[in-house]
Amino acid sequence: MKKTRSFFMVPYLAWILLFVITPLILILYQSFTNSAGQFTFQNYVTYGTSWVYLKMSLNSFWYALLITVVTLLISYPTAYFLSKTKRQQLWLLLIILPTWINLLLKTYAFIGLLSQTGSVNQFLTFIGIGPQQLLFSNSSFLLVASYIEIPFMILPIYNAIVQLDPALVNASRDLGATNFQTFSKVIFPLTLSGVKAGIQAVFIPSLSLFMITRLIGGNRVITLGTAIEEHFMTTMNWGMGSTIGVILIVMMFIIMLLTNDRKKKHREVIVDEKETL
Amino acid sequence: MKKLLSMLLGILGLCGILFFASHQLSESQGSVTTKNTLNLFNWGDYLDPALIKKFERETGYHVQYETFDSNEAMYTKIKQGGTSYDLAVPSDYMIEKMRKANLLLPIDKNKLTHFNNLDPMFLHKSFDKNNRYSIPYFWGTLGIIYNDQKVKASEMQHWDDLWNPKWKDSIMLVDSARDIMGLALISQGHSVNTTNTSEMVAAQSKLNKLSGNVKAVVADEIKLYMIQNEAPIAVTWSGEASEMLAGNSHLHYVVPSEGGNLWFDNMVIPKTAKNKKAAYAFINFMLRPENAAQNAEYVGYATPNKAAKKLLPASVRNDKQFYPPESTIKKLEVYADLGAKKVEEYNDLFLKFKMYR
Missing domain, CATH: 3.40.190.10 (Periplasmic binding protein-like II)
Structure with missing residues (x-):
């Protein structure tokens, strides 16, 4: 039995080796080379000593944090009320539906909405306070980025809330907890795993957003993704681009560690049970 | 199943x-x-x-x-x-x-x-x-495109006109290091192909002063934005400009006579x-x-x-916008390949400008 199982593992292992491990090693290797292909620490020294890159990293981190907070604030109540509605499947479908549309198309749609002659400004003019400059501002960047990330936050939280045993909530009420206490002591702690998964799913991609920074932010918002694109496409300094890539990966690892589920062991038990079935 | x-x-x-x-x-x-x-x-x-x-x-x-x-x-x-x-x-x-x-x-x-x-x-x-x-x-040029509803022709003839405080938050630039650094270099009387670091740094600090006038630094979308009147002024290439002119009759294209890029x-x-x-x-x-x-x-x-x-x-x-007079063409410079090191220096300075607020 064990032999066949390890045999079936081969494609997965090969996949991971080829498309996950090898690229990571290549990026790490590239980050230690200069444009002539020689081994050097120069890229890391440049990164560490230039305020441009430090500021950019802080920018990326700050915007990713803002996007995560905004999506979380919107998503948690949404997911909570979603789990209480009838036709949950329909609502869920409507939330997932926008993710089927290409990211670039959605961004272009926002250009149409937010531009000087766009629908939003037409409405603002109609009520007498327009037209306003909406595009190319931090807030429009935040709006579009959050809009795009929201489904990825709602889904894990929704799943966690649905899995919550209603008996626990009832018990909490029976024992005299107020609504707020029930929420803060029972519901929220028990759905924390969903929140953490959501944060991972939103924060990590947000760190390296780059198309939206240009299309909606008009390059007035500069993140590490912009720098990577520039180093690979314009200056062709792949070493420096890879260095920034490595730093992004390290940032992501830190986020993963911080948001990792402490009850991992419990989960593994469940997984093992499933496998033996 | x-x-x-x-x-x-x-x-x-x-x-x-x-x-x-x-x-x-x-x-x-x-x-x-x-x-x-x-x-x-x-x-x-x-x-x-x-x-x-x-x-x-x-x-x-x-x-x-x-x-x-x-x-x-x-x-x-x-x-x-x-x-x-x-x-x-x-x-x-x-x-x-x-x-x-x-x-x-x-x-x-x-x-x-x-x-x-x-x-x-x-x-x-x-x-x-x-x-x-x-x-x-x-072939083509780098120039300024403006909307005659907001900008008079006499107000937009030279690169230095971009720095006019009147244009606060109204200019769009193409996201291209050599071109934008180049226009600053020209306006200071230097070559667009300079490899002199102090000239390049001076150009970048001049660009920083332009920062308040810049609405966005974008790429191909510039066409769409200018046609939709999102901004009154943009810096772009002649080919792109001809497409914009076809889409909006209020737009005009100028190649500043003091020089620029010939591509x-x-x-x-x-x-x-x-x-x-x-x-x-x-x-x-x-x-x-x-x-x-x-x-x-x-x-x-x-x-x-x-x-x-x-x-x-x-x-x-006979369109002077796209076939400028010979006297102007003579002043235009073709970009030279400056080697990886200098190209990177240009891009790093441009990145600093983009991050400057």
């Missing part, structure tokens, strides 16, 4: 049918061999499709038109040599870079039938002194070429006045072919 399986099979079947259909479609277009195919590597929408048909009919070659969206992307693809492109259309500084990297084949002028149609003003440029490797395809997109035969005969046939085809004129009218860029220019309508031919 059964449902899942049948669904899976359904999807697989559909994929199979689609694959078969696309295979059949490409088969029906005639068998493609290296002998009768011209692999053309060009910018998107840079050749009138009617001319491709005409060329195919005349010569019997089948044209495989592939596009790139940046010189750097093209360079990488040709260097890696995955596809054997027979003809490519890179810009000036990239031709110099490709030449230095030994990626180009010299062009035998004896095989060219209409070389004399080209305007000498656009030949023997610094990036390819004797046109040994490249034949001009289109070329030239035809070259890369080292990867398998069908040189077809490449020469195509170059000759495009050098013919009627074809060059038809293409210039379709794409909207300026043709370096003086016989073709004569065939263009007078309104196009």
Whole structure:
């Protein structure tokens, strides 16, 4: 039995080796080379000593944090009320539906909405306070980025809330907890795993957003993704681009560690049970 | 489980049918061999499709038109040599870079039938002194585009006019380090090809002062934005500008008389070429006045072919916006390949400007 199982593992292992491990090693290797292909620490020294890159990293981190907070604030109540509605499947479908549309198309749609002659400004003019400059501002960047990330936050939280045993909530009420206490002591702690998964799913991609920074932010918002694109496409300094890539990966690892589920062991038990079935 | 399986099979079947259909479609277009195919590597929408048909009919070659969206992307693809492109259309500084990297084949002028149609003003440029490797395809300038509803013509004639405090938050710039750094250098009386670090740093600190006037630093979207009146002023290339002018009659294009950039997109035969005969046939085809004129009218860029220019309508031919007077052209500089180190320095300074608030 064990032999066949390890045999079936081969494609997965090969996949991971080829498309996950090898690229990571290549990026790490590239980050230690200069444009002539020689081994050097120069890229890391440049990164560490230039305020441009430090500021950019802080920018990326700050915007990713803002996007995560905004999506979380919107998503948690949404997911909570979603789990209480009838036709949950329909609502869920409507939330997932926008993710089927290409990211670039959605961004272009926002250009149409937010531009000087766009629908939003037409409405603002109609009520007498327009037209306003909406595009190319931090807030429009935040709006579009959050809009795009929201489904990825709602889904894990929704799943966690649905899995919550209603008996626990009832018990909490029976024992005299107020609504707020029930929420803060029972519901929220028990759905924390969903929140953490959501944060991972939103924060990590947000760190390296780059198309939206240009299309909606008009390059007035500069993140590490912009720098990577520039180093690979314009200056062709792949070493420096890879260095920034490595730093992004390290940032992501830190986020993963911080948001990792402490009850991992419990989960593994469940997984093992499933496998033996 | 059964449902899942049948669904899976359904999807697989559909994929199979689609694959078969696309295979059949490409088969029906005639068998493609290296002998009768011209692999053309060009910018998107840079050749009138009617001319491709005409060329195919005349010569019997089948044209495989592939596009790139940046010189750097093209360079990488040709260097890696995955596809054997027979003809490519890179810009000036990239031709110099490709030449230095030994990626180009010299062009035998004896095989060219209409070389004399080209305007000498656009030949023997610094990036390819004797046109040994490249034949001009289109040329153009860098300039300012403005909307006459918000900006008077007299207010926007020179690069320095961009710094006018009146234009707070109203300028869009193309996201290109050499061009934007270049305009600052010109406005300070320096060359766009300077490698003098102190001149470059001075240009960047001058750009920082422009920061308050800059609304956005964008790429191709600039066309869409200017047509929709999102901003009254933009800095962009003449080719892009001609498309914007076609979309919004309030827009005008100016090439500042103090100088700027003169750019070329030239035809070259890369080292990867398998069908040189077809490449020469195509170059000759495009050098013919009627074809060059038809293409210039379709794409909207300026043709370096003086016989073709004569065939263009007078309104196009005499348009000072796209065919600036010779006195201005003489002041324009072609970008030189400054080497990886300097290019990076330009880009780093430009990045600093973009981050400056």
